[in-house]
Amino acid sequence: MSVHIREYPGVPLRDRDLQEGRVLATEWRVKAQYAWDTGAALSRFFRGLKEGKIYGRWCPGCNRVMVPPRMFCEWCFRPTVRWVAVRDTGRVNTFSVSYVNWDASRSSVPRVPAVIELDGASPGMGIMHLLGEVGDTLEEILRRVRVGMPVRAVWKPPTERQGAITDILYFAPVEGPGGGENG
């Protein structure tokens, strides 16, 4: 704002204005439904999840195995040519601890989103999912989860799978040598 300008338009409404109904509010239910086509790449990917497998797609131009899979390589701008089954194990690239629900309301139980680099995919090819079995409080989660920590997918029982990303319930830390706190 310039020193030459003395008036700053913009009038804030107070909470009281809202409480006392001095603000016009309308409400309606939007009936917005979508039937999205998953496309060639994700159709195969989701079918794979139903079978307990994770598929990537290989590009002969840059030799990358890409997850999420796509039918074209955005680097080489040419078609990808082969399905590659990657493993359901991987490492945590980054994680956070969420106390906020999808609508910005507060949640008392934290959730732990993470980017996971799957074994068998090219380096850096992470997917977003949730971590589980890592504790219920921030302190506990920060003690247990490390960037670089090995994890493994925990799947829904085969009969309950729907061919969706949620067929994987979450990724859990891999116990044993190489696993655990220091990853």
Place this chain on the structure above:
Amino acid sequence: MGYQNKVAVVGAGLTRFVRRAQETGKELCFEAARMALDAAGLRPRDIEAVVMGTAPDVFDGVHMKGEYLADGAGGFRKPYMRSFVGGGSGVFAAIHGWYHVASGHFDTVLVVAEEKMSSCLPHPQAAFNGIYDQFLERPLGVNLLWIFALEMNRYMQVHKIPLETIALVSVKNKRNGLDHPCAQEGIPGNYTVEEIVGSEVMVWPVTRLMVSPVTDAAAAIVMVSERVAKRISDRPVWVKGVGWHLDTSYWTNRDLYYPKYVEYAARMAYDMAGITNPRREIDVVEAYDPFAYKELHHMEGLLLCDKGEAPRLLERGITARNGELPVCPSGGLLGVGNPIAAAGLMKVAEIFWQLRGEAGARQVSRPVRTGLAQAWGDLMQVGTVVVLGV
């Protein structure tokens, strides 16, 4: 050069940043636009074309918001276009305005950016979840903050940056915001690192005082050709360089610790401005700071320091308003508020005021000849940069 005209900014306007504006989006646009015209000494009929920057329609719940806002922005019965690259929109709108004039097509262009986030109840966050992939990510019950918290943690991990250091961005910008007459009530303040880190955890490592608030406001600038600038302004501020760049929307396939797309946008702008050493040649910076870590992230992407070095510049006070490289002297989004597109254009306006020596209590102490405004957005994938100079 590849373009016809040199382009100058000759006026700017800004409404107060508020949590819930009584004014409609159109009314906010009108106030900012009229102020920018007054500052430039122009009348609406002197303006040949209007550019609108406004990010998502869903906040207002108004379809084709660009068209809706046209009346308030003075775009009625004029060549009028809307720029839309999420959070990058405000700076992109200025680039868009530059294009109109640089091309030789128009001599006078009004650029207006507006966001009225508060209309969306209970919180615009829910509306914004639509940025995520509808198959792979939304079914996980996503939240807008996740993506930023994940990026922030990756940045902290790669460079071993403590949370307390990142909190210093909030301390600095919220203090700078105290001197901004348009700052949103309750946003600026004198905070300690402990208060910032100790505030409510939203999505760790992001705490409440490390994220910018929901805000309504509008900003505007007037851009003119050299011919007009020399006639109407004794202190034009020149657009020296513009740059923009988009990265992949497969955001989990990028290494989140470094914003390469910001670097590419910056290089484009520096090349055009003839800047070979931005660390020496840029005097004042308005980097996009909707989250505390983003200012540091963006300083590195803007090549103002090495990767991982921004926290040290911050700790040494170099980015303070009276430092060698003032960053966000306005207070930025953390200290003034975050009306998405308007916040980006506010940064361009702030550099304009800084270069004219009109920033009052916010005026940086070092002499300034070249400044930079930057914004970022979409699925963490767009960088927009404007370099201004006198």
